[in-house]
Amino acid sequence: MAVLLLRLAGPMQAWGVKSRFTVRATELAPTKSGVIGMLASAVGRRRTDPIEDLLKLRFGVRKDQPGTVIRDFHTARSLDGKDSMPLSERYYLTDAVFLAGIEGDYALLQGLDEAVKHPVFPLYLGRRSCPPTQPVSLGLRDAPLYDALKEEPWLASPWFRRRRRDSAFNAELLLDRDAVPDDAHTGALRGSRDVPMSFDPRRREYGFRQVERLEVQVTAPADEPSSSADTHDPMADVEEAAQCS
Template sequence: MTVLLLRLAGPMQAWGVKSRFTVRSTELEPSKSGIIGMLAAAVGRRRTDPIADLLSLRFGVRKDQPGRVIRDFHTARTLDGKDSMPLSDRYYLADAVFLAGIEGDRPLLEGIDEALHHPAFPLYLGRRSCPPTPPVSLGLREASLLDVLRTEPWLASPWFQKRHRSRVFDAELLIDQEAVPVGERGSARGSRDVPVSFDPRRRDYDFRQVERLIVQIGVPKADAHDPMLALEEANQCS
């Protein structure tokens, strides 16, 4: 089994699966439809092109740095300034870092890996206003999707890691149910984020079953003296 690892980090991300009209929400983790869309952009697929090969990939994501939800009260006008567009609330994840993995046939993943380094279309984290910080691709691994997401080093930012002085960090892992052995499955939940088609004329999504697990990641040993961390703790207490 081959897994392609993705580092999903940027100032803002937005992974909406239920956004309608004037409220543009975000999930707390990347959606499968958002990741499939990013991969399709990388390899040069247009919205009307078939994506059956990408839909065959198993998907999982680990929350290495959950981030926080922020709201943007959005206003807009037409170019001539005469008409106002509807007001909207747009929600984003700020300062989040995720480790995502896709599992499938090695030749397909090798092509996607190459495309992520030289994408045909711009990559973004859910919305066009949310570009990722490089690198996006962390390369291929020869193991199961679950094992890779359990064993990869922690990707959280240094400032976030310094706030966790315990030896392990409990990271939430959301993964396709079929990628988890039957004996390790719990109570899966349905998520309607499998894109049947990105074609604007018949865009539709299907359900998948998602398992939620907790993964303990080893925390790197911090420096003995960190004056900036001491200042942060003092500010929190004041």
């Protein structure tokens, strides 16, 4: 077994599990269905194509930078502009960074890694309006899912790390992973309908997924900047131009 690590970060993300009708909610972390859909897009599968091989992969996600929930009050009209469409509220996560792990057969993950780096269809973080920043793939790790997620350095932005770390270079982060029935569970268990049995728009089906929540201590990157390193002044160029005019 191996683990493919994915860095899921961008201006906005939206990971829906309960979105219905005019309220399009988001979970507070990437969903398994959303990440499986992203991998299926990367390899070029269409919504009606089978995904049984992807469903066998074990999924986990670490919340490196939780982000903030915002609401978009969405209006729309028909293509001819004559009729108003139903108003909707769409929720997004902004300024968030997650580390996702996919555990499975090495050959399958190797192909997925290459596909994420050179995707057939565009990748997005839950919705088409949410493109990811690069890099998405962090490569393969020869370790169990929990160890791979725990050992990877903290991916949060430098400013966030300076605010939130618990000691010089460490932080306690939340980690969710697929619960396996035969495992000894040390974290809290919860469940949701987050297993995509079919993405076919004519008959979308989702199965039940049980998740174990744990806390892990991670270290910041070795090149962690000091608090005085960020000296960028965004108004400096404006002030210099005003003095020259």
